[in-house]
Amino acid sequence: MPQEKTTLDRIYLSDYQPPGFLITTTALHFELSANNTRVRSQLSIRRLSSDQGSLRLDGEALVLESIRLDGKELTPDQYTIDDHSLTVHDVPSRFTLQIENCIDPAANTKLEGLYLSSGNFCTQCEPEGFRRITYFIDRPDVLSEYTVTLNASVTDCPVLLSNGNMLSTETLPNGRHQVTWHDPHPKPSYLFALVAGDLGFIEDRFTTASGRDVRLRIYAVERDLGQCRHALDALIQAMRWDELRYGREYDLDCFNIVAVEDFNMGAMENKSLNIFNTRYVLALPETATDQDYQAITGVIGHEYFHNWSGNRVTCRDWFQLSLKEGFTVFRDQEFSAEQGSAGVKRIDDAKLVRGPQFLEDSGPMAHPVRPTSYAEINNFYTLTVYIKGAEVVRMLANLLGPVLFRKAATNILITTMVKQ
Incomplete structure (x- = not known):
């Protein structure tokens, strides 16, 4: 049986290994209910490594109902399950895996995976929340094309949202309805989202x-x-x-x-x-300050800019977090500077580096922009990774000049764009 992960386990950059399997397409079907949401997944999987005979999927706080390989239900001796994973033994080189599991969004007080917010269903999957929704290879270098169907009460959840473009809507018996979404661009599981509720x-x-x-x-x-x-x-x-x-x-x-x-x-x-x-x-x-408005502009810009620097061009592993966050912070800083006073914006950004970030660098939490190990991935989201990472990008931009930097950045965004 796989060894249980403990709080003392550390993940090391030097231990990185490419994934042994790729999930090319992912079809998800949600029957949304506050205390018992049923999730059905259909995963098209191919083996990448010849020495991988078993498939390990991440999964936490899930109740497994059934698992089928190429349409045939597996018996308990064909897989191993624990609190953190599901391992399917002796899999072929290409196959389809169908999994059905249940989750309890109302009890999810960690707010990772699928949870309830003021009566509405909501998700947070970065960095490792998707494994609390269904069994999956929950790592950023496994990218899949998603089709998602949401089924819910019309009264409780008139709005059903997920990634991509809406394909269809359907009215169902018993006061329910469903909507299907398709995202044609392969993405890692941390970018999956759904929202359902009265909005x-x-x-x-x-x-x-x-x-x-x-x-x-x-x-x-x-x-x-x-x-x-x-x-x-x-x-x-x-x-x-x-x-x-x-x-x-x-x-x-x-x-x-x-x-x-x-x-x-x-x-x-x-x-x-x-x-x-x-x-x-x-x-x-009447209620917001100029700083509130500026913060909204910057954060809206930051998350939108991730569409390319982070989503279409994503990370290999979480040690590369600053490649998407440092670069995107730099982009949102430049955007915000053009929306207001560039000089004032640069002073504010420098204060953030010279104040809180310098304190982080001089204390027990000091770490490089690309750390070499971690025990808890959620502790990775630091001023060093974001703000100091942005200053590294700014240094490169200043060295290259605006024309060459744009050519270099555009080349990175185009040539490394996700293609599967």
């Missing part, structure tokens, strides 16, 4: 440089919709800026932002379905 929205349109018409929406509870306009305007500005500065157009038919009260990260760049803490979306002149 309103405000809407606008954006036409890309090549003429694609994109529908933009910000979802929130009805009472908050009047405070969302600045965030929507900031999104439009960010989309245009990324086209002009880096030549990066948006690549789907819709882009959605959801503002929720219970969110353990400030915001999350899930592909086409960004989820934000309300702090970084809601603002009115």
Whole structure:
């Protein structure tokens, strides 16, 4: 039986090994219920390494109902299960795995995976939350094309959102309905998202440089919709800026932002379905300061810019976190500088480095921008990785100059774009 992970275990960069299997396509079906959500997955899998006879899937806080390989239900002696994983023995080189499991979103107080926020279903999967939804190879170098079907009560969840473009909607018996979404761009599991609940929205349109018409929406509870306009305007500005500065157009038919009260990260760049803490979306002149407005502009820009620097071009492993976060912080700093005073913005950014980040560097939490090991991945999200990482990118930009830096950055975003 696989050895249990303990709090003393450390993950080392030097131990990195490429994945033994690739999940080419992922089809998920959710029957949403507060205390007993049923998740059915169909995974198309191929072996990458000839010495991998068994497939290990990550999974935590899941109740396994059934597992089938190429349509045939497996017996207990054909797989091993523990609190952290499901291992299927003697798998072929190419196969389809069908898994059914149940989860309890209402009891998920860790706010990782699928949970309830003010009665609405919401997800947070970065860095390792997807394994609390279903069994999967939950690591950033395994990318898959997702099709997601959400089934829920029309009364409780009139809005059903996931990544990509909406394919279909259907009214079902017993007061339920379902919506199917498809994301054609392969992505790691940490970028999966779903939101389901009773939400309103405000809407606008954006036409890309090549003429694609994109529908933009910000979802929130009805009472908050009047405070969302600045965030929507900031999104439009960010989309245009990324086209002009880096030549990066948006690549789907819709882009959605959801503002929720219970969110353990400030915001999350899930592909086409960004989820934000309300702090970084809601603002009115009567109650918000200039700094509040600036923070919203910066965070909206940051998460949108991840569409390319992080989503389409992603990390090999979590030791590369600053490759997406440091670069994207630099991008959002430059964007924010152009929306206001570049001089004031640079002073503010320098204060953040010389103050809190320098303190981190001089204390017991000091670590390089790319650490060599970690015991808890959630402790990786530091000022050093984000802010000092951005300063490393800025140094390179200053050395190369604006013309060469744009060529270099664009080349990275194009040539390393995810292709499977």
